[in-house]
Amino acid sequence: MCALFCCLVGWVPAVGASPTxxxxxxxxxxxxxxLQRCLSDDGTGAGQACWPQVRRRYEACRDAVxxxxxxxxxxxLKALREASRPGSGR
Numbered sequence: 001m002c003a004l005f006c007c008l009v010g011w012v013p014a015v016g017a018s019p020t021x022x023x024x025x026x027x028x029x030x031x032x033x034x035l036q037r038c039l040s041d042d043g044t045g046a047g048q049a050c051w052p053q054v055r056r057r058y059e060a061c062r063d064a065v066x067x068x069x070x071x072x073x074x075x076x077l078k079a080l081r082e083a084s085r086p087g088s089g090r
Contacts, residue, residue: 019065027061 031054038050 017069019069023065024062027058027065030061031058 034057035050035054038053
């Protein structure tokens with residue numbers, strides 16, 4: 001049983017994790033604050049320009065949270081390692 005647990009614990013971090021709902025809370029709060037500010041600045045109360053702006057910012061925030069949980073790109077890591085070697089021209 002202990003061996004199985006050790007194998008699972010060693011394997012799980014390599015798989016990666018998914019963001020939890022609470023990690024999206026800053027995105028929700030920022031979107032709500034931006035929307036409120038935009039609607040009050042609009043003056044007409046319609047705020048037709050506000051919705052697309054808020055949606056783009058919200059989706060960008062969510063994408064950043066999701067990307068933060070993805071494993072690094074192997075090709076990018078290899079290129080960074082090669083660039084940091086002595087004599088690589090950098």
